[in-house]
Amino acid sequence: MIPRYSRPEMTAIWSPETKFRIWYEIEAHVCDAQAAIGVIPQENADAVWKAKDVEFDVAKIDAIEAVTKHDVIAFLTHLADIIGNDEARFVHQGMxxxxxxxxxxxxxxxxxxxxxxxxxxxxxxxxxxxxxxxxxxxxxxxxxxxxxxxxxxxxxxxxxxxxxxxxxxxxxxxxxxxxxxxxxxxxxxxxxxxxxxxxxxxxxxxxxxxxxxxxxxxxxxxxxxxxxxxxxxxxxxxxxxxxxxxxxxxxxxxxxxxxxxxxxxxxxxxxxxxxxxxxxxxxxxxxxxxxxxxxxxxxxxxxxxxxxxxxxxxxxxxxxxxxxxxxxxxxxxxxxxxxxxxxxxANMNKFRGLVMSQRVLLALTQAGVSREDSYKLVQRNAMKVWEEGKDFQTELLGDADVLAALSAEEVKEKFDLGYHTKHVDTIFKRVFG
Amino acid sequence: MIPRYSRPEMTAIWSPETKFRIWYEIEAHVCDAQAAIGVIPQENADAVWKAKDVEFDVAKIDAIEAVTKHDVIAFLTHLADIIGNDEARFVHQGMxxxxxxxxxxxxxxxxxxxxxxxxxxxxxxxxxxxxxxxxxxxxxxxxxxxxxxxxxxxxxxxxxxxxxxxxxxxxxxxxxxxxxxxxxxxxxxxxxxxxxxxxxxxxxxxxxxxxxxxxxxxxxxxxxxxxxxxxxxxxxxxxxxxxxxxxxxxxxxxxxxxxxxxxxxxxxxxxxxxxxxxxxxxxxxxxxxxxxxxxxxxxxxxxxxxxxxxxxxxxxxxxxxxxxxxxxxxxxxxxxxxxxxxxxxANMNKFRGLVMSQRVLLALTQAGVSREDSYKLVQRNAMKVWEEGKDFQTELLGDADVLAALSAEEVKEKFDLGYHTKHVDTIFKRVFG
Amino acid sequence: MIPRYSRPEMTAIWSPETKFRIWYEIEAHVCDAQAAIGVIPQENADAVWKAKDVEFDVAKIDAIEAVTKHDVIAFLTHLADIIGNDEARFVHQGMxxxxxxxxxxxxxxxxxxxxxxxxxxxxxxxxxxxxxxxxxxxxxxxxxxxxxxxxxxxxxxxxxxxxxxxxxxxxxxxxxxxxxxxxxxxxxxxxxxxxxxxxxxxxxxxxxxxxxxxxxxxxxxxxxxxxxxxxxxxxxxxxxxxxxxxxxxxxxxxxxxxxxxxxxxxxxxxxxxxxxxxxxxxxxxxxxxxxxxxxxxxxxxxxxxxxxxxxxxxxxxxxxxxxxxxxxxxxxxxxxxxxxxxxxxANMNKFRGLVMSQRVLLALTQAGVSREDSYKLVQRNAMKVWEEGKDFQTELLGDADVLAALSAEEVKEKFDLGYHTKHVDTIFKRVFG
Amino acid sequence: MIPRYSRPEMTAIWSPETKFRIWYEIEAHVCDAQAAIGVIPQENADAVWKAKDVEFDVAKIDAIEAVTKHDVIAFLTHLADIIGNDEARFVHQGMxxxxxxxxxxxxxxxxxxxxxxxxxxxxxxxxxxxxxxxxxxxxxxxxxxxxxxxxxxxxxxxxxxxxxxxxxxxxxxxxxxxxxxxxxxxxxxxxxxxxxxxxxxxxxxxxxxxxxxxxxxxxxxxxxxxxxxxxxxxxxxxxxxxxxxxxxxxxxxxxxxxxxxxxxxxxxxxxxxxxxxxxxxxxxxxxxxxxxxxxxxxxxxxxxxxxxxxxxxxxxxxxxxxxxxxxxxxxxxxxxxxxxxxxxxANMNKFRGLVMSQRVLLALTQAGVSREDSYKLVQRNAMKVWEEGKDFQTELLGDADVLAALSAEEVKEKFDLGYHTKHVDTIFKRVFG
Structure with missing residues (x-):
């Protein structure tokens, strides 16, 4: 973890303070449950809650751990200091x-x-x-x-x-x-x-x-x-x-x-x-x-x-x-x-309509032109766009062989963007309900 | 994948045969659906199912792919060979x-x-x-x-x-x-x-x-x-x-x-x-x-x-x-x-009862012996086990200070294995219901 | 490994045939060395080389392994079949x-x-x-x-x-x-x-x-x-x-x-x-x-x-x-x-000279214009390029404040591409020697 | 990095102080080199070294970065504060x-x-x-x-x-x-x-x-x-x-x-x-x-x-x-x-000599007993060790068929540990020279 890429709310979860607080709560709840089934005296369980609002001293716990080399024992020692050694004697029992x-x-x-x-x-x-x-x-x-x-x-x-x-x-x-x-x-x-x-x-x-x-x-x-x-x-x-x-x-x-x-x-x-x-x-x-x-x-x-x-x-x-x-x-x-x-x-139009070539190809085929001929028709117009910078729709509309298969209206229709967006609503409904 | 670590049922899922079979089924179902909404003629959709029981020829498809460098096209070409070029003309349309x-x-x-x-x-x-x-x-x-x-x-x-x-x-x-x-x-x-x-x-x-x-x-x-x-x-x-x-x-x-x-x-x-x-x-x-x-x-x-x-x-x-x-x-x-x-x-008894030392320690404490004294009592008997190969229970039963706190019966009870297994049923119920 | 992404020369290294060939060579060389120090008879070492040009039968070895469940033993058995059981008796000894x-x-x-x-x-x-x-x-x-x-x-x-x-x-x-x-x-x-x-x-x-x-x-x-x-x-x-x-x-x-x-x-x-x-x-x-x-x-x-x-x-x-x-x-x-x-x-010139803005900024500073003023001069011309599609060099040459600091020649010089390539030779020499 | 698993010497390398110190040295050396080839005045290069023994103020740099959102600029600003804005004007030039x-x-x-x-x-x-x-x-x-x-x-x-x-x-x-x-x-x-x-x-x-x-x-x-x-x-x-x-x-x-x-x-x-x-x-x-x-x-x-x-x-x-x-x-x-x-x-002897079984097997074979017979001889004695807790060497010495092939001395020799350690020196020489 480096500060540059961290936010306080999450960081706080991983602080020593939070950790000891959770340890404390677990130990205290254990004592309650142990008292409830008669394993430890109720007053000892109650005593643990005396530390409820105490802020544990991380430095002190660390100092104890430096000696005992055991973090949980260090914490329990610190807790006993707060609530009293006698009161704390049943804390952590059996755990x-x-x-x-x-x-x-x-x-x-x-x-x-x-x-x-x-x-x-x-x-x-x-x-x-x-x-x-x-x-x-x-x-x-x-x-x-x-x-x-x-x-x-x-x-x-x-x-x-x-x-x-x-x-x-x-x-x-x-x-x-x-x-x-x-x-x-x-x-x-x-x-x-x-x-x-x-x-x-x-x-x-x-x-x-x-x-x-x-x-x-x-x-x-x-x-x-x-x-x-x-x-x-x-x-x-x-x-x-x-x-x-x-x-x-x-x-x-x-x-x-x-x-x-x-x-x-x-x-x-x-x-x-x-x-x-x-x-x-x-x-x-x-x-x-x-x-x-x-x-x-x-x-x-x-x-x-x-x-x-x-x-x-x-x-x-x-x-x-x-x-x-x-x-x-x-x-x-x-x-x-x-x-x-x-x-x-502007990006879409960079190649002046060429992105529609596949749709035109399909239309020609569906209009009865053979696959090979359709391909040639599209190709010869596409190459003029690619190599000479012409506009694809204009070229198609100027190609008699194309117009023999498709009306000018039909050619223009292939460049209608609505064709591509007609199911956007359907998809949005799927995603957002 | 190496044969040594594989089983036929799973391997079959990944065979070319299976793959082409699934491709085929998808293409055929697409044709059905396309026919249902009138996009392609019903007879063309029906024709695709002619290949239903045909085993596709993987070698032939591979040979076609070697030329077209496109696996799906290679498969479709092979499919058309089977069901007829004309019948196959609407397969894969729009896909x-x-x-x-x-x-x-x-x-x-x-x-x-x-x-x-x-x-x-x-x-x-x-x-x-x-x-x-x-x-x-x-x-x-x-x-x-x-x-x-x-x-x-x-x-x-x-x-x-x-x-x-x-x-x-x-x-x-x-x-x-x-x-x-x-x-x-x-x-x-x-x-x-x-x-x-x-x-x-x-x-x-x-x-x-x-x-x-x-x-x-x-x-x-x-x-x-x-x-x-x-x-x-x-x-x-x-x-x-x-x-x-x-x-x-x-x-x-x-x-x-x-x-x-x-x-x-x-x-x-x-x-x-x-x-x-x-x-x-x-x-x-x-x-x-x-x-x-x-x-x-x-x-x-x-x-x-x-x-x-x-x-x-x-x-x-x-x-x-x-x-x-x-x-x-x-x-x-x-x-x-x-x-x-x-x-x-035999393994458990390798150290002649020492694994029970913690339980004995706890029992002494609960019997009113201070933590320090309890520890010393356990320690001096444990060391005889560890260093001289004595039996832990026997040693404890021979230690007057131990017997001052716990009866012989109580000492023996600490070596009862039933203590450790008493919740096995509970756990099994949790796991197996 | 899948065939689509493999080449025969490398694949061959990992074939069973190659593997058994290497096994064989190792075993044969071991026999030579063992004979040289008198551990096994020379003739047994020599006998192993009888298999030098034999192609091992992978299927047979696999069949033996299916029984013995041990690949090296399977191979050795196959080898003994080839060179003779007696001759093979010292193969693999001590290994x-x-x-x-x-x-x-x-x-x-x-x-x-x-x-x-x-x-x-x-x-x-x-x-x-x-x-x-x-x-x-x-x-x-x-x-x-x-x-x-x-x-x-x-x-x-x-x-x-x-x-x-x-x-x-x-x-x-x-x-x-x-x-x-x-x-x-x-x-x-x-x-x-x-x-x-x-x-x-x-x-x-x-x-x-x-x-x-x-x-x-x-x-x-x-x-x-x-x-x-x-x-x-x-x-x-x-x-x-x-x-x-x-x-x-x-x-x-x-x-x-x-x-x-x-x-x-x-x-x-x-x-x-x-x-x-x-x-x-x-x-x-x-x-x-x-x-x-x-x-x-x-x-x-x-x-x-x-x-x-x-x-x-x-x-x-x-x-x-x-x-x-x-x-x-x-x-x-x-x-x-x-x-x-x-x-x-064409790509480089997409923003009509703007990529040179930093160099112009530096030149103005070096000509004694304060950093703040240099920045303002560059900025006001840059924004005309960015927002109105003007040419950066032209704009600079038309800006009296710029020309007060730099001559037209100096401005043009900032757009000289040779400036950027002057150390290409140096770098090439570093890389290619 | 967490303190528990870190040592000061390495941690220091990654401190902000060390980082800024290295930044500073690089910038100062750059100025020296720039002055040497006449790109910047020598006195400006010299001026940078005024900060040689200054400890940079990490908090101040961080505060500047919080505004400029650029760490190197923040540092350079701090450096200019120390050595003087005018003196610092050529720092970082061209970089x-x-x-x-x-x-x-x-x-x-x-x-x-x-x-x-x-x-x-x-x-x-x-x-x-x-x-x-x-x-x-x-x-x-x-x-x-x-x-x-x-x-x-x-x-x-x-x-x-x-x-x-x-x-x-x-x-x-x-x-x-x-x-x-x-x-x-x-x-x-x-x-x-x-x-x-x-x-x-x-x-x-x-x-x-x-x-x-x-x-x-x-x-x-x-x-x-x-x-x-x-x-x-x-x-x-x-x-x-x-x-x-x-x-x-x-x-x-x-x-x-x-x-x-x-x-x-x-x-x-x-x-x-x-x-x-x-x-x-x-x-x-x-x-x-x-x-x-x-x-x-x-x-x-x-x-x-x-x-x-x-x-x-x-x-x-x-x-x-x-x-x-x-x-x-x-x-x-x-x-x-x-x-x-x-x-x-003790661990080695857990199975009373059984670890030597392979060596005995080999010795029997080398003494002319067939592989099958050698195996049976070893096996019948090994099983007595395994199942009845006998000692392997003792059993072998009591087996007439074993002694028909190997002398008692030869059997005992198979249990000599020196056999296994005879090349330890060789290996040590390889490793330690």
Missing amino acids: TSSDVLDTTFNVQLVRASDILIKDMERVLAALKSRALEHKDTIRIGRSHGIHAEPTTMGLTFARFYAEMDRGLTRLKTARDEISTGAVSGAVGTFANIDPSVEAHVCEKMGLTPEPISTQVIPRDRHAMFFATLGVIASSMENIATEVRHMQRTEVLEAEEFFSKGQKGSSAMPHKRNPVLTENLTGLARLVRMSVTPAMENVTLWHERDISHSSVERTIGPDTTITLNFALNRLAGMIEKLVIYPDNML | TSSDVLDTTFNVQLVRASDILIKDMERVLAALKSRALEHKDTIRIGRSHGIHAEPTTMGLTFARFYAEMDRGLTRLKTARDEISTGAVSGAVGTFANIDPSVEAHVCEKMGLTPEPISTQVIPRDRHAMFFATLGVIASSMENIATEVRHMQRTEVLEAEEFFSKGQKGSSAMPHKRNPVLTENLTGLARLVRMSVTPAMENVTLWHERDISHSSVERTIGPDTTITLNFALNRLAGMIEKLVIYPDNML | TSSDVLDTTFNVQLVRASDILIKDMERVLAALKSRALEHKDTIRIGRSHGIHAEPTTMGLTFARFYAEMDRGLTRLKTARDEISTGAVSGAVGTFANIDPSVEAHVCEKMGLTPEPISTQVIPRDRHAMFFATLGVIASSMENIATEVRHMQRTEVLEAEEFFSKGQKGSSAMPHKRNPVLTENLTGLARLVRMSVTPAMENVTLWHERDISHSSVERTIGPDTTITLNFALNRLAGMIEKLVIYPDNML | TSSDVLDTTFNVQLVRASDILIKDMERVLAALKSRALEHKDTIRIGRSHGIHAEPTTMGLTFARFYAEMDRGLTRLKTARDEISTGAVSGAVGTFANIDPSVEAHVCEKMGLTPEPISTQVIPRDRHAMFFATLGVIASSMENIATEVRHMQRTEVLEAEEFFSKGQKGSSAMPHKRNPVLTENLTGLARLVRMSVTPAMENVTLWHERDISHSSVERTIGPDTTITLNFALNRLAGMIEKLVIYPDNML
């Missing part, structure tokens, strides 16, 4: 560190997911708004970077909407995947702690109990979580790449918004760089790089080892913080993207 | 190659998923059966490869069951992700083909129409599909690693089944190698390596490019074939895995 | 299968490297030739896809040359990395076979002895090898992406060669798709996907396990075959790439 | 930001490499020392985790030494790869700055001039750099995995050093977890995850884009800091690793 650590990690991932869900919704709102705005803005569709047939800018936004909407659905599923908690004690047998404790803690923390844990929560859940973020990042890169192409000097169908204050804009008015989308391209790689280690983390030795831990300490915060930043940058970029419909038309 | 290719690829992935779902069910059945069989087979739980507290072999199988069951759920979701088809024509606007055609084809092919395509089906779907297979492969590696550990010479709690015929078994009876699970470890890497390129494939230029194509031609077959093989190898391995309960007990 | 398998794999990788080195040399020759041809072909340099300052097409080819030349150097280093053989017996102690045997075999097979093996050759060597191929593939993608951009309809500064015969070229003359470079983009991903599993392969349990084996059976052939195909496609593409210098000039 | 940024990044990577090289040397020294110490410490070699034939602990250390020594060689090559600088101006043509300036700067900064840059230094160099770190990390994981296996409760041939102070050691003396090596396993994944994005970074659009930038801002520091930490943890772990030779012997 292992993993009960706290794994449940906390999942609480953090769930909270991170909730932010990312909001981010996705912002991206979707932006895409939908721009799709509706440019529903009928004609633009050449391109395959292989080469002009193909007309489409609309609204369809471009709509397809990104549909893709990101799938991303949102996946994200919600991924959130569910990691919404589990475990308080099952050493090697997960509940030998030292009753399952009812886990149930209580999970309910309070907004989780469901992990059906079977082994001291740790199984890591296939996390692998799926990070894989999902990787797919969303890839979709983000897809959108970013489209904008980078549109902003090329030779294309110039859109530009990232460039505020008046930004240096150098007007002495070199052609030099407005798509820096946001280039940045998003890189950020997508950063999100995606967590996928493989998250998958390698699935294999643990027997009931647990801690090979996954350093990976998660890194990719937990870094990946969610980066994606949170990136999705907001993406949303802002889309909201403000400057669209140039005139340039879209 | 682009991608309509056929992308829809076909998804049909293949859906069929592959159906096989993989069966494979997962076989794995699950094996895991469940072995879990029930060894529900009460006592075994030491290990964290960090070090003895921790007792658990049962059944719980090990049960947790793999739960993990693979999540994998199955994910696989079904992934199957849904790629169950779409597109017949939307150039740049996906339906300019040249009516949306009703797509609806008909998809229904016939067991797919749903892609809400918005751009000549191609969006590749975030495929990224999610391969990411899901990667997670399943990682879970498979998790199981394989457990078995490899169990089969170590020093552990020997289980062995892969070793048929009588297998060479060398009895002259070196200790030398039975876990070759199946080592192989599964490698196969997991092969499945997983498709994840990153599948994600890199998401970004296409504008309405389409073909950078994804070579990747998919490879990972489509290779990844599904490898996982299909691996899951069946995994299932067979689990079904026949030879379990050694006696060795499990 | 383990890994001695044969690992040494063979490295022989194959070395041979594959030799082909790839030739491929790289072909790519380099093409790049150099095109660099010299277009050394002075003026073209706009672009940062962020936006026009920046002039450069030449030759410099573009030259930088790809320099990059690929580094790739060649890396490839040669990678070849050295895997040029080792091992004949060290079980767990690599040479207990059962003298080190002199290994030395002899390695010398004959063009390898150096692995300094310390453990039954297997250490896999860090292979990880480095595949990582190197991954970097080369990434450089290939870099070149491919440049060409894809150049071929965009709006840019059209180059086109992949399009043979007369290729269908559809002239009816839609604008529709020539950069399919080769799109394909290379995908192939780069396929090469790169071997890197992570090759690195995961480095960790083996104790003296050996076979988790790496299935991975190598796949990525050994697939990655070298794919890169071999791709490099040749790349070389052919470069050799025939059609360059459009006129379009390069 | 682009990339000249500073890319050259700085490579300076940082070179310095990071120098630290990593020292780290590797520490690892190597530790491995060599332990190898010599345990050169003759007998230990069972294992393939597939199963006992194979004897080896020595020294050979294990020696092979890790050889592997890490290759890693060091690779690291030095990788260091050379990124030891280049570029001061070539916009799009890299040297139009605005003389090549002699670049030569001077590179010499002063310990770099060589990039032969051909395009405003940016080509990223294949960085891809190779990070790939190399990935391979080294994989070797580190290889060592870590060996130790994790050795420390397993059932194996216990080694333990990570456990200081007296570490909590819980003696109440559960069996519970000493290999937490360092588990951590190293995870850190290896973190280092490795930079490889793929570094390769994806190679492709830039035309002369430059900034998609690589966010990736490098992250993996530059994170990967070098993590590997630096990990290599030191690895070295410390090796230096202090507690080895248990007695347990090694």
